[in-house]
Amino acid sequence: MIVIQAKLIFLNQEDKQIVLDLMRRWSSCMRFAYKRLLEGYDRKTLKRDLQGMFDLNSRYVDDAIMKARSTLESARQLDNNPKKVIFGGRDLFGKLQKRHINGKEYQKLKTKWQERRKGNLYSRGDKSKKGNLNTRIEVKENGTFLRINVGERKYVYARIEAGYKKNKRREELLQEIAESNIPYSVELKLKNGNIYAYFAIEEEYPEIKITKEKGVIGIDINAYPENISWTEVDEKGNLISYGSIPMPELASGSKDKREYFRWQYAHEIVKIAKEKGKAIVIEKLDIKEKGKRGDFSGRKSRRIRHSFSYKSLLSKIKTLAKREGIEVIEVNPSYTSIIGMLKYAPQYMITKDIAAAYVIARRGLGLQEKIPDNYMKFLNALTVEELEELKEYVKKTVRNKHLREKHIKEIKKAIKFLQSLESKPGRVLEPLDGTSFSAYDFWRVLKVAVVTPLSPEKVPRDFSALKELLIQGKWGDP
Incomplete structure (x- = not known):
């Protein structure tokens, strides 16, 4: 998914207030839908009732229900109590409750929380409607604009300010998207009194041409020391070659620097798979907060996530592989390190990390590991x-x-x-x-x-x- 951020500049203050009111009603609709979903209401009933209640068209209401359901599912997956979800941010709400600050600082904090709580709007793209019906990008002689549906046949236009000079490519990309009629989603957020738009476009990947038919490349990412261990196996699961890519840059540095190097390391792995003509096998991305028994104890799970964004790196490998038409197979990571160190490390005289990558590769081929x-x-x-x-x-x-x-x-x-x-x-x-x-x-x-x-x-x-x-x-x- 490609996401482009831009600031919206309104022609007058009245238009901005109309959009802010729309965002307030949509945010209220989403929070209301969340509570009703907790009570067991179905989508059809909510969609029918909420349109008149919040004066929103059916598309806006449907998107609000979808966002509410997404928030609910996310809370359940993280083992959080869905009834205790706080829209606007739990941390900010906690600070406001404690009243540890007063005066202007307190008011600034309160405004920030209210903006996060009430300043939202989401509109899904639709291929049949040539992009997005409620929030559409339109290219005019005097710039690129976002047309926002604020009521029955009523629209507000805001100029899209995607940046200057080095960010000029953003506006050009938005213009290309508008002219190509591909579906794109738009999310509006209120920050420091300004309204920002986030345009999301789903990538269309080429057909998968490199599959596990000729074997796979198994990947094991390690926190200490920071490295990627990889193994190449044939279609029968026999070890052909292996290697390790150190990642010292991910141990420290700025967020942007680490993000840059994560992309570089992902490119290296995909390059190996492409040259060898083999699919890639990685561990599943759904690491829980409490960890898993076996390979992923709670301590290792936290260490992996916080030290160098394990999940982010695997996600980048998946994205780049899909762009190259390479099949990506995800497997359960449980006990891969233990099996690798006991069965294959002494057998092939390799490190336990390489051995774990080998087990992951074999698991991607559907092979079972028996105790010798x-x-x-x-x-x-x-x-x-x-x-x-x-x-x-x-x-x-x-x-x-x-x-x-x-x-x-x-x-x-x-x-x-x-x-x-x-x-x-x-x-x-x-x-x-x-x-x-x-x-x-x-x-x-x-x-x-x-x-x-x-x-x-x-x-x-x-x-x-x-x-x-x-x-x-x-x-x-x-």
Whole structure:
């Protein structure tokens, strides 16, 4: 999606006031629709009732309902209470409630909150209406204007000021959009007494030509150290080549600088995929606030999001790949690091990050990861007593309190898992009926049993010590 921001300049103050009143009514309509959606009202009923209530045409009302539904779904996805959503911003509202400032500063804060709450208008594009019916871009001799529908056959015109000199291309692009009749959405926002327009145009991507038919490129993005690990695999899942792209620029610097380099790194990945003629496999973008079990604990989830915008980088890779006609496959990231470090890092003598990228690539091809036979023999021989000894060893050797507690918690889960298997002879690798355990728990217990003793103070980068166990089935005193 391409978004162009511009300031609206009105011919007179009266026209501006008419639009401000429209924005106020639309914002009220959206908030009202939100409350009714919480109560279970359906779209058709709301669309019929709200038109007369807020003196808006059916398109404006429909867009208000859509925005309200989007806000509601967003709150639910983030595990926030939908009934406690505050339009205008919770942080600003909290500051106003505390009354920690007075006079002009308080009034300035109140005005800012009211602008965010009441100064909104959204109008979706429509291909059948040659762009946008309620808010249409029109090119005239004296400039580019936005025609705003403010009532039955009543329109207000505002000149679009997209910038000067280096931003002149914005106005030219808006003119091209107006003349091409492609659909575009317009969102109006009130800021510091001025009305700004945001024009959004959906990109039309070329047909997908590079698919997973000949293999894929698996991508694993790491927070510490900042790098992208990638692997190339053939259509059967065999490892062909791999590499790592360091990203030191994303650790610090201004927002614009980091954004620039995210695009550069995304270009590098897409270039690799294009040269090798393979699809790209990435982790799913829906990282929750509380994290996931397995690969994405809450702590790692927060670290990834805040250190270098993990989600933003993956989104850019998706966008650039689509522009090049390259298929992008998204997979569940759970346990990719654990499986990679245990199964492929010692086998191919690669880092755990490269190994994780390899698991992601194979998962994109639909391949399942089975625990190697020698690992299963080790697990079948593992006892609760040995894990209890490991727990005591960790208590004595690990100085870092947080890491020590983390290890002990993992060992306790592993002990509980082994105890649940005592009634199951052979300890078969399968989901366990009547329990909360899954096949992934075998990998987790394996990590506790073989990785923790190797390096209890930190996760090692070199897993060659596991090669004898993995290949030859040899292990010593746990």
